[in-house]
Amino acid sequence: MHAQAPTRRITRIGLLLVLLVALPVCAKDRIGEQDKDPAFEKALLSKSPAKLLELAGRYENGRGVTQNTRKAVQLYCKAAAKGATRAAVQLGQIYAFGRGIYRDQDLAAAWFYQAAGKRDSTAINLLKVLKVDGKPKRETDCLLDPPVPPASAAARFASRPHPAKGKVAELVRQLAPGYQLDPELVLALIEAESNFNPRALSPKNAQGLMQLIPATAERFGVQDAWDPEQNLRGGMAYLRWLLARFKGDVQLALAGYNAGEGAVERHGGIPPYAETRAYVTRIIARIN
Secondary structure, three states, rough: OOOOHHHHHHEEEEHHHHHHHHHHHEEEHHHHHHHHOOOHHHHHHHHHHHHHHHHHHHHHHEEEEEEEHHHHHHHHHHHHHHOOOHHHHHHHHHHHOOOOOOEEEHHHHHHHHHHHHHOHHHHHHHHOOOOOOOOOOOOOOOOOOOOOOOOOOOOOOOOOOOOOOOHHHHHHHHHHHOOOOHHHHHHHHHHHHOOOOOOEOOOOOOOOOOOOOOHHHHOOOOOOOHHHHHHHHHHHHHHHHHHHOOOHHHHHHHHHHHHHHHHHHOOOOOOOOOOHHHHHHHHHHHHH
């Protein structure tokens, strides 16, 4: 009896090690399975505009499926390509009001203009709301992310590296190139916004590393602003969008990040706000 006890212990330990080694693989497999959406993949194969519209509405509003605006856009886009006027109207509304995706009024106007050409009354009225007179500036498109600015817009903007180190700095340097952003610029912005505190909360309810207000987070598809990576992705998507809007002008993009792009456009440049001007000066001085 006593002679067999060590063998049992070894066997149990061995079994435990096997389970521990196998657990990450199994967990990864389960996560992979959860990430797949066979219903959506099947929906994309549909050739019926009416069916595509119905499924897109379900994803847009979370009826019977997990709400996902990006999937809704893909389905509406396919329905619109098949001549579904209501799909064009829905796409216009998504882009016009930033419903779970970034806001782009020029793109919204393009979709409303297409639907208005088929005498859709909703689209005609919404073109008036957007004050669009004549042909829109853009062609219709099904963008899921903001337009990418010219590659030179923020490339090598910093003349010296930001001294930040650690996990956040590593993640920024990993993600920023995908947004065509200078990582040193992003790090300087984060320092000014939150001083690298992922739990930072402002009196205006700006949250996390890049201080996203809820409306901006929703606009750029951030579901959890307290998740560091989601926060960084949302903030960088917004900064990239601002660079595109202001034709690569870094100072105007920073001013827009602080005060909103509307304020920059109203004042024809950096707004005369002491906070905004100090903000822009501080960030640029940090890396130049």
